[in-house]
Amino acid sequence: MQPTQRRLANAIRALAMDAVEKANSGHPGMPMGMADAATALFTRHLKFDPSDPKWPDRDRFVLSAGHGSMLIYALLHLTGYARPTIDDIMKFRQLDSPCAGHPESFMLAGIETTTGPLGQGFAAAVGMAIAERHLNALYGDDLVDHRTFVIAGDGDLMEGVNHEATGLAGHLKLGRLIVLWDDNRITIDGSTELSRNEDVVARYEAMGWHTVECDGLDSGKVSQAIDKAVADARPSLIRCKTIIGYGAPGKQGTAATHGSALGAEEVAAARKELGWTDEPFVIPDDVAKGWKNLGSRGSNARAEWHRRVEASPKGKEYLARIEGKCDDSWLKPHVDGLIAKPQAVATRKASELALDAINAALPATIGGSADLTPSNNTLTKNIAVLDAGNYGGRYIHYGIREFGMAGAMNGMAQHGGVIPYGGTFMVFSDYSRPAIRLGALQKAKVIHVMTHDSIGLGEDGPTHQPVEHLQALRAIPQLTVYRPADAVETAECWAAALADDGPSLLALSRQNVRALRTKAEKSNLSAKGAYRLKGAEAARKVIIIATGTEVELAIDVAAALEEKGIGADVVSMPSTDRFDEQDDAYREDILPDVSNRDILRVSIEAGITRGWERYTGLHGLKIGLDRFGASAPAPDLYKFFGLTIEAIVPKILEKLGK
Amino acid sequence: MQPTQRRLANAIRALAMDAVEKANSGHPGMPMGMADAATALFTRHLKFDPSDPKWPDRDRFVLSAGHGSMLIYALLHLTGYARPTIDDIMKFRQLDSPCAGHPESFMLAGIETTTGPLGQGFAAAVGMAIAERHLNALYGDDLVDHRTFVIAGDGDLMEGVNHEATGLAGHLKLGRLIVLWDDNRITIDGSTELSRNEDVVARYEAMGWHTVECDGLDSGKVSQAIDKAVADARPSLIRCKTIIGYGAPGKQGTAATHGSALGAEEVAAARKELGWTDEPFVIPDDVAKGWKNLGSRGSNARAEWHRRVEASPKGKEYLARIEGKCDDSWLKPHVDGLIAKPQAVATRKASELALDAINAALPATIGGSADLTPSNNTLTKNIAVLDAGNYGGRYIHYGIREFGMAGAMNGMAQHGGVIPYGGTFMVFSDYSRPAIRLGALQKAKVIHVMTHDSIGLGEDGPTHQPVEHLQALRAIPQLTVYRPADAVETAECWAAALADDGPSLLALSRQNVRALRTKAEKSNLSAKGAYRLKGAEAARKVIIIATGTEVELAIDVAAALEEKGIGADVVSMPSTDRFDEQDDAYREDILPDVSNRDILRVSIEAGITRGWERYTGLHGLKIGLDRFGASAPAPDLYKFFGLTIEAIVPKILEKLGK
Numbered sequence A, B: 001m002q003p004t005q006r007r008l009a010n011a012i013r014a015l016a017m018d019a020v021e022k023a024n025s026g027h028p029g030m031p032m033g034m035a036d037a038a039t040a041l042f043t044r045h046l047k048f049d050p051s052d053p054k055w056p057d058r059d060r061f062v063l064s065a066g067h068g069s070m071l072i073y074a075l076l077h078l079t080g081y082a083r084p085t086i087d088d089i090m091k092f093r094q095l096d097s098p099c100a101g102h103p104e105s106f107m108l109a110g111i112e113t114t115t116g117p118l119g120q121g122f123a124a125a126v127g128m129a130i131a132e133r134h135l136n137a138l139y140g141d142d143l144v145d146h147r148t149f150v151i152a153g154d155g156d157l158m159e160g161v162n163h164e165a166t167g168l169a170g171h172l173k174l175g176r177l178i179v180l181w182d183d184n185r186i187t188i189d190g191s192t193e194l195s196r197n198e199d200v201v202a203r204y205e206a207m208g209w210h211t212v213e214c215d216g217l218d219s220g221k222v223s224q225a226i227d228k229a230v231a232d233a234r235p236s237l238i239r240c241k242t243i244i245g246y247g248a249p250g251k252q253g254t255a256a257t258h259g260s261a262l263g264a265e266e267v268a269a270a271r272k273e274l275g276w277t278d279e280p281f282v283i284p285d286d287v288a289k290g291w292k293n294l295g296s297r298g299s300n301a302r303a304e305w306h307r308r309v310e311a312s313p314k315g316k317e318y319l320a321r322i323e324g325k326c327d328d329s330w331l332k333p334h335v336d337g338l339i340a341k342p343q344a345v346a347t348r349k350a351s352e353l354a355l356d357a358i359n360a361a362l363p364a365t366i367g368g369s370a371d372l373t374p375s376n377n378t379l380t381k382n383i384a385v386l387d388a389g390n391y392g393g394r395y396i397h398y399g400i401r402e403f404g405m406a407g408a409m410n411g412m413a414q415h416g417g418v419i420p421y422g423g424t425f426m427v428f429s430d431y432s433r434p435a436i437r438l439g440a441l442q443k444a445k446v447i448h449v450m451t452h453d454s455i456g457l458g459e460d461g462p463t464h465q466p467v468e469h470l471q472a473l474r475a476i477p478q479l480t481v482y483r484p485a486d487a488v489e490t491a492e493c494w495a496a497a498l499a500d501d502g503p504s505l506l507a508l509s510r511q512n513v514r515a516l517r518t519k520a521e522k523s524n525l526s527a528k529g530a531y532r533l534k535g536a537e538a539a540r541k542v543i544i545i546a547t548g549t550e551v552e553l554a555i556d557v558a559a560a561l562e563e564k565g566i567g568a569d570v571v572s573m574p575s576t577d578r579f580d581e582q583d584d585a586y587r588e589d590i591l592p593d594v595s596n597r598d599i600l601r602v603s604i605e606a607g608i609t610r611g612w613e614r615y616t617g618l619h620g621l622k623i624g625l626d627r628f629g630a631s632a633p634a635p636d637l638y639k640f641f642g643l644t645i646e647a648i649v650p651k652i653l654e655k656l657g658k
Helices: A005-023 A029-045 A066-079 A086-090 A120-139 A154-158 A160-171 A200-206 A219-231 A264-274 A285-311 A315-323 A331-340 A347-361 A402-415 A426-442 A469-474 A487-499 A550-563 A576-580 A584-590 A634-640 A645-655 B005-023 B029-045 B066-079 B086-090 B120-139 B154-158 B160-171 B200-206 B219-231 B264-274 B285-311 B315-323 B331-340 B347-361 B402-415 B426-442 B469-474 B487-499 B550-563 B576-580 B584-590 B634-640 B645-655
Strands: A060-063 A148-152 A177-183 A210-215 A236-241 A365-369 A395-397 A419-425 A447-451 A480-482 A504-508 A531-534 A540-546 A567-572 A600-604 A621-623 B060-063 B148-152 B177-183 B210-215 B236-241 B365-369 B395-397 B419-425 B447-451 B480-482 B504-508 B531-534 B540-546 B567-572 B600-604 B621-623
Touching: A005 A029, A005 A066, A005 A086, A005 A219, A005 A264, A005 A285, A029 A066, A029 A148, A029 A177, A029 A219, A029 A285, A060 A066, A060 A120, A066 A086, A066 A285, A120 A148, A120 A160, A120 A177, A120 A315, A120 A365, A120 A402, A120 A426, A154 A160, A154 A177, A154 B160, A160 A402, A160 B154, A160 B160, A177 A219, A200 A210, A200 A236, A200 B200, A210 A219, A219 A236, A285 A315, A331 A347, A331 A487, A347 A365, A347 A447, A347 A487, A347 A504, A365 A402, A402 A419, A402 A426, A419 A426, A426 A447, A426 A469, A426 A504, A426 B426, A447 A487, A469 A480, A469 A504, A469 B469, A480 A487, A480 A576, A487 A504, A531 A550, A540 A550, A550 A567, A550 A600, A550 A645, A576 A584, A600 A645, A621 A645, B005 B029, B005 B066, B005 B086, B005 B219, B005 B264, B005 B285, B029 B066, B029 B148, B029 B177, B029 B219, B029 B285, B060 B066, B060 B120, B066 B086, B066 B285, B120 B148, B120 B160, B120 B177, B120 B315, B120 B365, B120 B402, B120 B426, B154 B160, B154 B177, B160 B402, B177 B219, B200 B210, B200 B236, B210 B219, B219 B236, B285 B315, B331 B347, B331 B487, B347 B365, B347 B447, B347 B487, B347 B504, B365 B402, B402 B419, B402 B426, B419 B426, B426 B447, B426 B469, B426 B504, B447 B487, B469 B480, B469 B504, B480 B487, B480 B576, B487 B504, B531 B550, B540 B550, B550 B567, B550 B600, B550 B645, B576 B584, B600 B645, B621 B645
Parallel strands: A060 A148, A148 A177, A177 A236, A210 A236, A365 A395, A365 A419, A419 A447, A447 A504, A480 A504, A540 A567, A540 A600, A600 A621, B060 B148, B148 B177, B177 B236, B210 B236, B365 B395, B365 B419, B419 B447, B447 B504, B480 B504, B540 B567, B540 B600, B600 B621
Antiparallel strands: A531 A567, B531 B567
16 A cells, blocks of 8 residues: 555655764754655656656756755655665765765756755756746757756745846746745744745735645645646746644754754654654655655656657757757857958957857857846847747846846756856856856856956946956856957857856956957867967067956067067966866976076966966066956056056066066 | 926936036936936935035935936035035046946945945945934934935846845834835846836835835925835835936937937937036036025034934934944953963854953944854844844844845945944855955945854855855955954954954854964964964974964974974964065065975965965965865865875975975
8 A cells, every 4th residue: 555645755754854863964854844745746746757867858856945955865765766875865964975965966866956055946947947948949848848846945035046036937937937935934043033024925926926825744735736836827936834843843843953963852752753663764665665656657758758759850959959069160160260350359249259150050059148238248140039938049138137147047057958158247246156156066067258357347447347256266166267368269268168068257358359369270279278379589588477358468568578688478378277277298388387587477467466376476476456446448447557568567677677 | 496306307417418428438327217306305305414424314325226326426516515526527437536437435425335236235225224223222313313215226126135135124124214216117138028027016015115106207206205105114115117318319218328328419409308508517507506505405404413412411422333433452351261261162153252242342233144143153142133123132133145134234334333243154155245345345344254164064065165265255355354263363353353444254163173372462463464373393394374273283284293303383374364464574574485495385274275376385385175075074074185184294295305
């Protein structure tokens, strides 16, 4: 006989409290409170097959309240995924277990996106739902027809990014997005009344969402609510009224169950309360079999889907699309064109020129901007707008929602089948930074297009002028930052970004730059991170390292030095990250041992100099500005901050003792 | 005869379009659309006196849509502030003018807070309204009785931080906060319909706000709406229906007026449309006099307020409070206590111990946390909760709203009379980073308490473990970052932060540390940024530089080296920012010239090593982790990442060639 839904749910509760108890660390309250709702979802609604976690037409499930990671570990284990095993769960939160403190997409199949930083799972789910509708528009119901389900907590709903993600989902009418809100009225500090008095449901309705309420501890009621959500054309919020830590008789309903082990005594009391007589980590046969049966209910659907793919004329194309390979055949003709007819344009404009070619060659790209389309130059003529009336479009007006955009792009990339890029001003990378980081952790293939990348944006002044951002972004592991110097480098950086598995960020100028790369090359020089753009003519005394818009200045400074008989290399360094990955021989060739005090290394970048010691050494010269910018036309600012030939050459001469 | 409100408003329109035209850069659309509403506010409601811009009981006005900076410049000029002069306005957006592209609080009296990064003016206004109610609770209506008005655009309302700020204001029932929403249905990309379908008014009502709608082009109607807002006990949103660029007949109502000069032809047409016959930058006498008269209408109220202050027994105390001087008499007895009875505690706990003393000594502090109170250790026993029922409390449960918290703290600091500090996990400094930056730009005296500052937080894993954050935060100009090593350093860093004029950030550990500072010192050693905690015993061959929790490891490594006859200094560097500010002699004493290859410099910090070349030189040794962390107990992680005596000593020996 099939165990009751409650008994199935109690297996989640038992695993959650036992794993947290053994680790003496973790969050039992949420899995125990949402066990019934999750059971309803996983046994009756969610379309998945544990034997093929990457089945493209599976429903996506996002545990936005990632601290409740034991909920998803229990579900994956019980429904029959190969991992986590019960041993993995017994090693919850230990170095050799894939059951990390928060669910990590790169550690377990079945974790669609890494969560924990609140609000971001929700935003990623919006991106997944966008990708689904987009691919559905292109490939039809036979190939693409799935939903995105989210479990979210009060934290997810209070974070600012929730407003952005909710607004985007409402605007795009993402009816296949269904959020189960764990309404337990408890946060870490205590009652939600300590910090919130909003009417959450009314807010969601104001945002264009469908809402429905249910007893979250009754899986039948949750199931009915999900049915209503599925039937509605709008994105849905299901308010599941729950009790945090449900089943732990002495602590349930309190913040004490949120982030700590319950303690042996309370766990014993909970076992009694739940009628759970088995030892820790032992799942009784009836429950184990019941879960496995229900876990395998998607296998027929998957088999049918495979048959449809085989039968479909678009099937192969779709599978290749999901595979995600990037063609770079656009690059050579594009660069050849730039060399035949050099373009002295801003690198944001050069990016648009590259995107013209990229969007024509790569149908998987989906562009967008956080309401700076005419400034970011992200919309090319050959793509249409993606909106509720045309999911097949390839350009999203994300609105003034930088963080929501970046979070959604992570989810789009993780859904697969699309390559998202999105623009804002580089100074506002601070707004999207939490999502840039979370994407980097997961190697989500997203391209962040950040224009207006220095004081060179001019009059908008210090609030809009990034000065510390390049260095702060380079600090993020697994993110590759590019700052190209001209149109050719911009194309090369785009190609390198598209070839990469992880996220990239392009820092692009508002102001025009000269065409510096005027000869065809055999390889993508920018992909090396740095290269010698100009070798010393006289005996080499100086190596000038510059990035982006300052490379043309470096060329001019070098020319002035050569006139005085001082040989100067110019190294263009579009990506410090990439350069650092090159082998010793290459790096030594470009930047010979700094202990050779005969050669002065000089860095020029219109940003903070802090950190450039990595390339100049402590006795080098760092040109930049270690302060906020100012409001004035760009040429005035470059002069004011000493970023001119006239200001730099004397500094170099002084350092050389001349 | 007093000119009509429309004629007064047209002076704003004329100055805005003329200044943008002359600069050939700027945003005329917003000032032209909101000129009538602003005229209503400034001539009939706002309490201010241009002859004393810092009058403590003035109403605060925040132009959250800061790109419309010409609106506030025009208002300040017309109402009679000493600056900007008409010359200043003619030099709009030039280096030698205080009329920057976006309004800068440090360039003009009358600008209460710097705006431009959207949503943040709104959040700062919430903080100002909190500070007002708090001080009112302490000092009464006679001394503190003012409102906070905001002009916000669609961008301000779409940004995620809006949700956090709105939620906070609704929860705290800040009835003295009144927001005029410039509902012009246009963003940079075009119609708001491109990206938004929410019912804004319904959302605000769901958040506990009062709302009212009016014709924003009719100053009489706006004035009536403001009266209704003033009468309501809730925070108010006034929906002002406007037309962007109103008065420019060929471009009004379109995105073309948002961020570019209108062009000579359109300006001429607008002059005609508005009946404005004067030359650019000429304000006709009737209008100039009309504005000046209305601008001075607050002078009596100010004089009365001064009389009340003089008559009040609390008057002097209040003025001193507004002055903002910080007493540090708490420090010595507190440190003496720690030395008498050393505390081997986490630095977050040491911070709580310091705060016990600080909150007792400094009544101006207002603490809080973004729902991590028990983890951040920010609530001390001697202060009560500040909420709608007790504005006199000194602790705010900010909810899961890191950005909103930081933005509100900026506004609290800028209001004056309070010193805000607020906590979250350090990894979530990414969420509040835009406000940390904007506060740094303005030197807002805010103390960001960031606990769980490394992989040392253990099991929560890489989403919660800051690795790049210390370096990324140190990159922000005018922000002082501290990472103390033990309880005494923590107290010293708090004292240094409180003595500073600008913002500070404390990076504090989850895990316990030994007491390292066990002797009384004459001065605050941490305030120097770095100091020699232990001098070499054998001949000095190594200088180990470490921060925070890694200082005790450095001490142990040094001891192991000394055992081998290798002399090693240990330099504790709680603040690289502070150390960089010391004179050459001090820095040279602590870190002798790195070209002396006889001394190896070693850095140890449980974060990225990138950037430590600044102190180790290129031939030094940098110990840390240049990757994301992992989920496991902290000691396992320290071992895994090589942050142990056993891993580090051999590396140093190898580098020394031993």
